[in-house]
Amino acid sequence: MKLYNSIGPNPRTVRMFMAEKGFTVPKIEVDLRGGENRREPYLKVNPSGQLPALELDDGTVLAEITAICEYVDEIKKDTPSLIGDTAEERAKTRMWTRRIDLNIAEPATNGFRYAEGLKLFQNRIRCIPQAADDLKAVARERLVWLDRLMGDKPFIAGAKLTMADILLFAFLDFLKGVGQALDPACRNLTAWFERMKARPSAAA
Template identity: 45%
Template sequence: MKLYTAPRAPNPRRVAMFMAEKGIALPLQNVDLGAGEHRSESYLALNPFGRLPALELDDGRVLCETRAICTYLEGLHPSPNLMGESAEERAFIEMADRRIELHLFAIAANAIRHCHPGFAPLENPQFPDFGTSQGEKFRENARWLDGVLAAQPYVAGQRFTIADITAFCAFDFARGLMKFRPAEQGLMHLQAWRDRIAERPSASAGT
């Protein structure tokens, strides 16, 4: 197997952190986003959408999409469990993960890709007014998550799961490119959770 990845990019980082939690090591191939290597003919043959990460299996098939790669790795390395043991637990963790993806991760990505001049080549055309509006939604949804974390220690409930990884990578992306700090918005539960996750050895994976 070989994992196509890109240091610091938020989706590759989710998979790197997931692997670090499970102690999985894989051969890595870095794809240079700055040089547009993800748009090269050879990479588009692996993933027609030019997105990262992508996992090339030994039989030549290519598995794309962050969460699908995690599902596959969870099957190969079940412990520690990060996506749920039973179908019921899997469903509730998927709900939490999905809410983070839709209401925080994707919204931060929209805000950054449509507003940040460095993303003009990736998001063409940019719609800055849309991006600004998404930035406001991000702050509003961060407030929702602060309320969730007032009542439970982790994003999906009582234990660390993939939903914490997704959320941590979303907030670190927003921290770097939107200068977003939960404590500065009065979101103290979110800040405390963020600082707790940042202490895990996996937090530096993929950076």
């Protein structure tokens, strides 16, 4: 088994998840800045050209971070589940993961790609520069919404660390370096972020 790895919040989400599970695999570094992920031979591994990808021992390749994380969670049974131990817990984790992915991570990341990252991405994906500011605003609004719902809960989905926390942390930590820092007025999320940053897995 091996992980095709690179810079960026998506690979970091998987690395952090694996670190929390105590799951290690060899890593093959792919030069995302140089566009290595958008040409052969990597496209034979993952035709979407995205990172990361997990190649299993039989040659099967898993892409998409939620799929990879759920696979790792299922095969690594000797550590606490980061998806959930019951149907209700798993449903809540998936609900929050999807909300964060669609409402925060995706618009904020596209806002970066269409603005600060335009030079890197303009020849790789369809970019919409005129949408950048609005996409960033969408993400900010949803973070305010999430901050209100967070209250004094230790984690996004409740009492336990889940994939939703890891996903949001990896993206917020990336976004603060590209002009989209979390508003300090989001006090609940700011306190949560500091707790997440203190976890050993944050170094993954």
